[in-house]
Amino acid sequence: MIAKMISDYHKSDGGVGAMSVANYELLKVALDKLNDIQTKLTEIYKLLADLPSQFDEILKRENTRLLQIKLMSVGVGYRQALSIRDARVPEYEWRSDPKTITTMNALLLRLKEQREQVTVMNLLDPATALIAADLGFIEANLMNILGYSRQAIHETIRTIYISWIDAILDADRVGSTANYVLTAKARLDELWKKALANPVGAAFKMTPSEGLLLGCTGFNDYKPETREYDNSCAEPHRDKTELNGPATRRDTILVALAKEDTAGPGEIGARAGEFSFDHVLNAHSNAHSIVESDVIEVARRCELVEPARIGPKDRSGIAFELRETEAVYDGQPTGIMIFEIVQTNEVFGLAGDANFPTDSGCQIAVESQWNEDIRRATMQNMANRKNYEQYARELAQIIDEINMERCRIAYGGRTIIGCEIARDNLIRLMEYYR
Numbered sequence: 001m002i003a004k005m006i007s008d009y010h011k012s013d014g015g016v017g018a019m020s021v022a023n024y025e026l027l028k029v030a031l032d033k034l035n036d037i038q039t040k041l042t043e044i045y046k047l048l049a050d051l052p053s054q055f056d057e058i059l060k061r062e063n064t065r066l067l068q069i070k071l072m073s074v075g076v077g078y079r080q081a082l083s084i085r086d087a088r089v090p091e092y093e094w095r096s097d098p099k100t101i102t103t104m105n106a107l108l109l110r111l112k113e114q115r116e117q118v119t120v121m122n123l124l125d126p127a128t129a130l131i132a133a134d135l136g137f138i139e140a141n142l143m144n145i146l147g148y149s150r151q152a153i154h155e156t157i158r159t160i161y162i163s164w165i166d167a168i169l170d171a172d173r174v175g176s177t178a179n180y181v182l183t184a185k186a187r188l189d190e191l192w193k194k195a196l197a198n199p200v201g202a203a204f205k206m207t208p209s210e211g212l213l214l215g216c217t218g219f220n221d222y223k224p225e226t227r228e229y230d231n232s233c234a235e236p237h238r239d240k241t242e243l244n245g246p247a248t249r250r251d252t253i254l255v256a257l258a259k260e261d262t263a264g265p266g267e268i269g270a271r272a273g274e275f276s277f278d279h280v281l282n283a284h285s286n287a288h289s290i291v292e293s294d295v296i297e298v299a300r301r302c303e304l305v306e307p308a309r310i311g312p313k314d315r316s317g318i319a320f321e322l323r324e325t326e327a328v329y330d331g332q333p334t335g336i337m338i339f340e341i342v343q344t345n346e347v348f349g350l351a352g353d354a355n356f357p358t359d360s361g362c363q364i365a366v367e368s369q370w371n372e373d374i375r376r377a378t379m380q381n382m383a384n385r386k387n388y389e390q391y392a393r394e395l396a397q398i399i400d401e402i403n404m405e406r407c408r409i410a411y412g413g414r415t416i417i418g419c420e421i422a423r424d425n426l427i428r429l430m431e432y433y434r
Contacts, residue, residue, distance in 0.1 A: 067117055071131050074111040075138055081107070095145055108142040111135065115160070124176040126415040129168045133415075133422035136161035140429060154433040157426050165423045169416060177419070181412035188405040195398045200320065200341065200391045208324040208339075213317040213347055213355050215388030216362035217379040220351075221311025223368035228306075311370065313351035315362060316379040318388060319344045327407075336410045338403040341396050343389075348376065 081103050085094055094100055115135065118128060136157055143153045171178035195201040203214055321344055327336045349355055356362065363384035369375050379385065 067114055067121070067123070068128055068131055071111070071114045071118070071135060074107055074114070075134065077103075077107050077110075078138055078142065095147075101146065104142050104145050108139065108146065111139055111142070115139075119164075122175060124164075124168045124173065126177045126180060126412045129165075129177045129415050129419050132161065132164050132168065133419050136165075136422070136426045137429070140433075150433040154430050157430040157433070161426055162423065162430070165419050165426070168419050169423075177412050177415050181409055181416065184405045184408040184412065188402060188409065191398055191402045191405060195395060195402065198391055198395045198398065200388065200395045201398070204320075204322045206322070206339075208322050210321045211344070212320050212322075213357075214320055214392075215385045216315060216317045216357055217382040217385050218316070218351065218359070218362045218364035219314045219369065219375040219379050220364060220366045221309075221314070221369055221375065222366050223309040223311075225308040226306045309368065311368075312372075312375075314372075314375050314379065315349050315351055315353065315356045316376065316385070317347050317356060318385070318392075319347050320392065334410070336407055338406065339399045341392055341399055343392060346380075 081100075089097075118132075139161075140153050140157060143156065167173055168177045170176050171182045173179055192206065195206050200214060203212060321342045323340045323342060324337050325340070327334045327338045347355055351359065363382050365378060365382065369378075
């Protein structure tokens with residue numbers, strides 16, 4: 001926004017008309033705009049102190065900031081000197097007044113001293129560039145008031161300010177405003193690829209959208225059919241021919257053994273009639289055969305079948321929005337579009353609902369659970385849900401970096417526009433003093 005203000009100022013006649021006709025009232029208006037720029041710069045300085053990246057390190061250096069403020073203070077002092085000029089005093093008298101000469105000399109000396117420090121420090125960053133775009137006009141005005149030759153003013157503009165702005169606009173020069181923008185664009189391209197590789201970013205294709213459901217999980221309440229054998233309904237004293245040959249542990253037949261002595265290892269020995277069929281079944285845990293001669297009674301076990309139970313097929317997911325809105329600073333739109341990934345709400349439903357993907361896109365648990373709260377809690381803690389929550393957090397960090405690079409590009413880009421316009425007008429002014 002600051003660069004735009006400078007551009008608007010230079011779009012008038014860049015001070016050329018004011019210089020050619022010595023119209024200091026017009027210059028006062030221009031310097032009022034410059035003072036507004038300084039005010040905005042001061043606000044930006046407060047923000048620059050919080051910039052996290054090494055790419056903005058030069059903008060955060062205290063000595064750089066102080067130097068920029070000192071340069072801006074020359075413009076403020078010049079504006080004040082013009083504002084207190086008595087309009088009733090003819091221009092030639094005002095210019096020859098010792099007080100005017102002393103004031104303008106002091107301002108010019110301060111400007112040159114600070115400008116030389118800028119040269120030594122090789123400051124070509126956007127914040128300094130904003131100031132450089134206007135100082136050329138101020139210095140030319142001061143030299144003109146103090147009676148410097150046209151050639152001296154011409155050479156100052158050519159060798160100092162045109163060269164300075166050319167360096168600012170040189171994209172191959174490390175530390176220049178143009179290079180600042182170029183490297184920011186390169187980082188933005190890499191961040192964009194990184195965002196598209198993120199599962200959440202890929203789902204959105206990094207295109208603003210509302211209500212995209214991700215991290216689908218499901219819980220199918222299902223209990224399969226069960227078959228159990230109950231010995232309590234066995235019919236005793238049936239004919240032992242039910243065995244149909246030697247019995248093994250896998251038979252569904254209960255047997256009572258007739259052997260009265262304790263058998264050797266792996267066999268069962270007991271007195272007939274001293275145990276139930278259930279006892280025999282449980283005790284007979286090995287796989288050795290029972291021969292027919294050992295059996296005195298036979299019974300079949302009952303088979304109890306519980307049919308399958310099919311309950312709800314719950315589904316859950318997280319609704320996300322990818323927003324792109326214009327950044328607003330101090331109540332004013334900036335023209336900078338910024339992204340934001342927002343988790344709007346958690347969505348619950350059933351399999352087949354339009355909001356949810358097919359089962360192949362969900363992580364699903366299948367077990368018997370009649371309690372809905374437990375089913376929901378289980379879905380919320382499943383890996384697919386947790387993964388997408390983490391993906392969203394990672395994308396938010398990438399988006400923060402994308403937004404920062406967009407701001408850098410806008411800040412530097414608008415500064416470049418202001419400098420290009422200033423350069424054109426300084427060339428016109430330089431030609432006037434040829």
